[in-house]
Amino acid sequence: MSENPLDNEPILVAEGVSRRFGGLVAVNTVDFTIPERAIVSLIGPNGAGKTTFFNVLLGVIDPTAGSVVFRGRRMIARPERVGFESLLWVLPAVLLGLLSGLLAEAGIVSGRLVALLGFLTLMLLVGSLLLAIIRPVWYSTALERIGIFRSARPNDMVTAGVGRTFQNIRLFQNMTAIENVLVGMHTQLHGNLLEAFLQTPRVKAEEKAAERRADDLLTLVGLHGKGNEGARNLPYGDQRRLEIARALAANPKLLLLDEPAAGMNPKETLDLVALISKLRDDLGLTILLIEHDMKVVMGISDRVTVLDHGEKIAEGTPEQVRKDPRVIEAYLGAPAA
Amino acid sequence: MSAAAASPTSFASRRKRLAEVSSRHRSWSIVVGIAIVGTVLPILAAIPPFTLATPTNAWMDGFTNAGVFVLLAIGLNLVVGVAGLLDLGYAAFFAIGAYTYSYVASPFGNSILGIKFVEVVSPDIAGLVFWPMLLVGALVAALFGILLGAPTLRLRGDYLAIVTLGFGEIVPIVFLNADAVTNGTNGVGGLARPALPIIGSFSALNPWPYYVSMLVVVAVVMMLAYRLVESRLGRAWEAIREDELAAAASGINTVTAKLLAFALGASTAGIAGVFNASKLVTVSPDQFTFIVSFTVLAMVVLGGMGNFWGVAVGAFVIYTINNVLLKVLNQFFDQVSFPILKDIDFIQLQFLLYGLALVAMMLWRPEGLFPNSRRQRELHTAMTEPGEDELVTAEATSEEGQR
């Protein structure tokens, strides 16, 4: 491994990302790359557009311009010709329906065949609708080739290898800690409907292994032995850790943490910083931190990017950023333009 | 006995232990439970206070009919209780299952399909087709479930409610109007009754074969439902119900998961439809009105959303109240000619009562009479602490909807 993680190949490249809400520009043409195995941070005062940018990266909201490439694949951009896609779902079925109607009208085929064609039409419609919902990668690629583009959805990003936590904790409050982690493991498990019905040995073994792994993950984030506690009963700091464990369960390559230290006391914050370093060093994860508080990120970040009013105003090592007059101005609220 | 009654704690701990054992050996406990209920009911139907109301055979017949509603309630519970989707046109899938059977098992249906089956073979053989048709009915209903759910479930949850409401209204209209292929108002009659190799075709006079088959079907469906809910898919549904955005951020394709629940719920209704058609020996559009959807919804809500045993009991009790108690009340007050009560038609009142029950349950006991413990927590905490999270979810999903 190289000395400086910033020299690594980029795992995520965002180019010219903008998001506009009506007349309000929340994020304005932001370029942003994350090198592999780096810890980078995005900071900025309240309302700088950090969370909006974050949500764009995660496929929660579509950008109005720009694109996000993750591990060489264009995942997110402004949707293009989406209306045609709906047309494509129904077109084959409509054509087949019309064809069979015409054939029947002309008396070329018998009634039984028409019924069969009608059934095929129905199946075609069901098939294309299912395809559109499951969205396998080849389907999206095929659509892109004919100029239809739809941004990845949050779950697509998880499948691709991006994990996240939320600014205001969003655990499944009524589940236990271990169940939360098991939900996070969803993409890693493959038991299907039939296997669930038959309770095959394979699916049983898979569940057992999943529970063991969930235990390991809980231990990793420091929640050993708390697996059976209800998520809502955990102390605040533990809930934040549990969220990280849930995100890790999907085997992400890149972990996006949205203000992970918010509401923590200094001791908890220190522990968290240690955990984040451990995730990078031991698991080889790439980490993007979003923070409101500059102090948290200075210690662990390889690079810090500052957003203000939706625009990138500075980028560099923590040292460089700390001295940047524009950053100081943004944070101290000096008379802005 | 006396010890358990005397000290509530030991009773509670026993109950807890029972619950633990039953969740560890889920399938066996279902089989045992259904077997016990299945044995007790006929005994009850054969002893005095009950035989006075209706003869034993009529009771047995009624239990089987109640079983149809138990199936429907289990299926709708998967959609409403487990996945948290409101399906207001559930009867449509019931109808689709029933008509599917009618095409294979009636002379009229055969002529539409262009095959000769029922008229050619003996009823003892024709009835055998009932068993595979349970599966076919389920598949066809699931197919329509996907067809309806796929466009709708991409959008915000409430659209599903209105679309299913519309679908439930339209399907009987289609069966009514497309008389060339459905025989219109008269419906399709002369369906083959189920048959089994040794005992031959079931008959209207002997309620036992239907009753036992119904017990088996309910047990199997209930077992599958529990296995599903305790699998990875069940966890996914639960996660979606609690927080859709967090579920998506955990990698769950929320639309697929919801569609699966919707289609599986539809397929259960399909099974119920096939069974019901084979028992009534006729299907017609008026069997599948909105009333059916509404009744099943009331059963699920009263029984306790999310709890399969609860909704099964709810369905059974409501069905029995409807079809026995209200009639008996009417007869009773007519006979004693009690001033005001004599003039009240209790059967007419039942739907008003359903409506009141739904509203009252939602306001005061949203978890139902036999709550699922987790669902109870969820419904109550959400009521007491309206977190801003919920607003965020709403925004996020509406954003999703506009994609």
Place this chain on the structure above:
Amino acid sequence: MTALPATSEAGARVPMGASLRPLLRLVIPALLVVGAYAFMGPEQFVNAMTRGAIYALIALGYTMVYGIIELINFAHGDMFMMGAFVSLTFLGQILGLTGSITEIAKLAPLLVAAFFISMIVMGAVGVTIERLAYKPLRAAPRLAPLITAIGVSFILQNIVMLKYGPYQTNSPKIFPSVDIVIGTAKIPALSLFIIVVAVVMMIALQLFIGRTRLGRAMRSTAADRDAAQLMGVNINRTIAITFLIGAALAGAAGVVNGLQYGVSRFDDGFQAGLKAFTAAVLGGIGNTVGAALGGFIIGFIEVGATVMGFSRWGPAIVFGTLVIVLVFRPSGLLGQQLGERA
């Protein structure tokens, strides 16, 4: 975050032919209207407008309630049905009217009174329902108020059924069946009256929402309830007023329906509600102009189906429309305004 004038990168992304769009927006609807007129003939055209006006009045209530608390108020269709029963009770059973009244001096106050009473009663019913059944559930999971709404709908239907029976009840057609002859076409004066009433109400509603303090409170509550509350808007009162107006409009639609068709039944609200909801979605739910537009479109679709000989399939066609809209344009025709709800 900053507010910038809408320029910059948007310009580069404008798809080809965008300059034609505003023109097309005017030309296509105009062509459609002319086409419908040519296809249906004047009588059916007016018939479609009349039906559309009724659906539009109902759809307004759906869209307003959805806009403000994001609830599909299933009981709204039954408000329309009850409105019809209030007016037939007043005109037929209290005043004992049966036939048409030709003297305009007598007719006008009767009509005004019928509308007034029906709208007041239904408004009160609407607010009561909101207070009792929906308000306690505002923070509950989304499923709870939806189930409550369907329960309320069933309660209303069954109350009316218990009172008036399961069959149709006659409603006095007090409006004289006078035709206005234009060329060869004979247009019922009643239809024109209904269309005018509906349009006047819609304009009044639009002015109310756009120009008054209460209307502004409604808009801000719809956009962001919490923010509105922080700015001193009385949320509870605003929501109650939304229900009041919505239910009153449904009541007015009920009166109109009684005048037009002369009969009412306890389950009239079910299908009318479904169609009106389709209208609201078609227009872009949450958008009052869209709801009105959608109502008229549904009217045309339904009458068009009848003209083509598919009258039995009317409900199925309307339902098909709903599904198609949801597949292709879930935000509705005027749905872009959804984000900052008008």
